Amino acid sequence: MSIDRAYAELGLPPDASDAQVKAAWRRLVSHWHPDRNASAEAARRMQRINGAYEQIRLSSVTEGVDAGPEGPDSEPPEPSDPAPGRTVRRKLRLSLEEAALGCTRVVRGRLSCPCAACEGSGALAPEAACPRCDGAGTVPSGLWFIWPPVRSTCSGCDGSGLVHRSCLACEGRGQQSLRYQRTVRIPGGVRRGDVLVADGAGEGQGGFDGRLELLIEWRPHPFFVAGDDGSLRCEMPVDGFAWLADAWIEVPTLSGLQQMRLRRGRHVYRLRGQGLPLQRRGSTRGDFVVTVTPSFAESLSAEQQSLLAQLAAAAQGQPAAAAVRDWREALQAWARQQPSASTA
Numbered sequence: 001m002s003i004d005r006a007y008a009e010l011g012l013p014p015d016a017s018d019a020q021v022k023a024a025w026r027r028l029v030s031h032w033h034p035d036r037n038a039s040a041e042a043a044r045r046m047q048r049i050n051g052a053y054e055q056i057r058l059s060s061v062t063e064g065v066d067a068g069p070e071g072p073d074s075e076p077p078e079p080s081d082p083a084p085g086r087t088v089r090r091k092l093r094l095s096l097e098e099a100a101l102g103c104t105r106v107v108r109g110r111l112s113c114p115c116a117a118c119e120g121s122g123a124l125a126p127e128a129a130c131p132r133c134d135g136a137g138t139v140p141s142g143l144w145f146i147w148p149p150v151r152s153t154c155s156g157c158d159g160s161g162l163v164h165r166s167c168l169a170c171e172g173r174g175q176q177s178l179r180y181q182r183t184v185r186i187p188g189g190v191r192r193g194d195v196l197v198a199d200g201a202g203e204g205q206g207g208f209d210g211r212l213e214l215l216i217e218w219r220p221h222p223f224f225v226a227g228d229d230g231s232l233r234c235e236m237p238v239d240g241f242a243w244l245a246d247a248w249i250e251v252p253t254l255s256g257l258q259q260m261r262l263r264r265g266r267h268v269y270r271l272r273g274q275g276l277p278l279q280r281r282g283s284t285r286g287d288f289v290v291t292v293t294p295s296f297a298e299s300l301s302a303e304q305q306s307l308l309a310q311l312a313a314a315a316q317g318q319p320a321a322a323a324v325r326d327w328r329e330a331l332q333a334w335a336r337q338q339p340s341a342s343t344a
């Protein structure tokens with residue numbers, strides 16, 4: 001059963017919290033339990049409900065201890081560790097969207113563990129008779145002319161008469177490479193450097209039932225820069241005429257493209273609550289701050305030039321912007337104090 005299917009079985013969306021999962025499971029069990037429900041479907045439903053609950057439970061992660069700044073990319077070689085109960089540390093690189101909104105990921109890898117067939121010895125027990133000397137420990141000497149013939153120590157078994165046969169499963173190495181796979185649900189709001197722990201019971205998901213520690217990393221985003229205060233920043237060029245005309249434009253957000261109205265003269269726009277979650281699993285989010293840079297095409301069409309000339313002419317009769325007015329007054333006052341060189 002896929003993880004999405006498991007949520008659907010409990011009638012929940014994939015981002016449901018652990019508490020919601022538990023509540024839904026309790027409700028369904030009390031309805032479908034064969035003690036209370038005599039219908040033929042009840043037993044089958046109970047099986048599916050419990051399967052879904054188990055699947056979701058197995059994929060949940062908890063907050064882990066700090067693994068330190070540098071975790072290895074794959075599991076460190078720990079040949080002496082027995083496979084069950086061991087800890088595998090992994091980096092998990094998430095996009096900003098996945099980290100902010102939560103996601104389900106399948107973590108796959110390989111780990112080496114003692115060979116199950118030979119219990120790590122690399123040899124097959126019991127020892128077998130040496131094939132070179134038939135277990136005698138000595139072989140006839142090659143010196144044929146000596147009588148009686150002498151026997152020398154067998155080099156195949158160093159005289160013991162016994163040899164270790166290599167384990168076929170691991171070709172005598174004593175170690176086996178084991179693939180593992182674990183489905184984990186990452187809650188929304190995880191940060192860089194967070195360590196999440198998926199504990200135990202990976203059986204049926206690849207044979208590794210140890211503890212998985214996931215060090216969260218963020219992939220760089222093509223548009224967004226995350227601030228420590230939960231804010232998200234984006235700088236984008238906009239068409240200068242659209243900016244002058246207070247037009248609507250499309251801006252990228254964590255949840256996809258969104259319409260935003262430009263305001264002539266304004267460069268910075270704050271979209272409240274569209275940044276990163278302030279806490280893990282929290283619903284409060286920081287702000288999304290968009291900084292626009294109005295830009296114009298290098299060459300304008302004749303029609304655009306003519307329209308601009310009309311616009312400039314129309315502006316002549318209109319009151320100027322306060323900053324322009326102040327500037328003109330200061331300029332005139334300054335010009336009056338200059339020696340009048342050009343008066344005819």
Ligand SMILES: [Zn+2]
Nearest residue numbers: 115118167170
């Ligand atoms: Zn072996």
Ligand SMILES: [Zn+2]
Nearest residue numbers: 130133154157
């Ligand atoms: Zn031998």
